[in-house]
Amino acid sequence: MEKQRTIFDHRPEVAKQRAADKDLTRCEQWERFHKGNPEVFAECVRFARIALERGWRNVGFALVWERMRWSRLETNSGSGFKLNNNFQGRFARIVMRQNPDLVGVFSLRRLHFDCEPSCRVCREYGFREDQRAILGVAI
Numbered sequence: 001m002e003k004q005r006t007i008f009d010h011r012p013e014v015a016k017q018r019a020a021d022k023d024l025t026r027c028e029q030w031e032r033f034h035k036g037n038p039e040v041f042a043e044c045v046r047f048a049r050i051a052l053e054r055g056w057r058n059v060g061f062a063l064v065w066e067r068m069r070w071s072r073l074e075t076n077s078g079s080g081f082k083l084n085n086n087f088q089g090r091f092a093r094i095v096m097r098q099n100p101d102l103v104g105v106f107s108l109r110r111l112h113f114d115c116e117p118s119c120r121v122c123r124e125y126g127f128r129e130d131q132r133a134i135l136g137v138a139i
């Protein structure tokens, strides 16, 4: 039987990332991406500072994410699809957690957890703690 073609067939780096992430939780996928692409976090912080300087508060993180996609497509410095939308909430949180001057720049929505309550990534980056503290959500 012929293998079904997908829109990622011509994007081998995306297909590779998807295959590697198949059995990981969202937290683990995010952490793998974060550690493998440290420039993404740096760029998130840079855009957050620009937003702050312009007096923007409570900005949807998608604005930054799409801006980064645009830039990557324009300069051919990687596929825009590599920036998985599932990673946005975790990046928004660590940008503000690791840079107290940036707290409040991004609006936060409830994170989707498919990991165990004892998840190491959640503990290390404070994701579940933030969910309680910032959103007042019992988890």
Ligand SMILES: [Zn+2]
Residues within 6 Å of the ligand: 027, 113, 115, 116, 119, 120, 121, 122, 123, 127
């Ligand atoms: Zn987790």
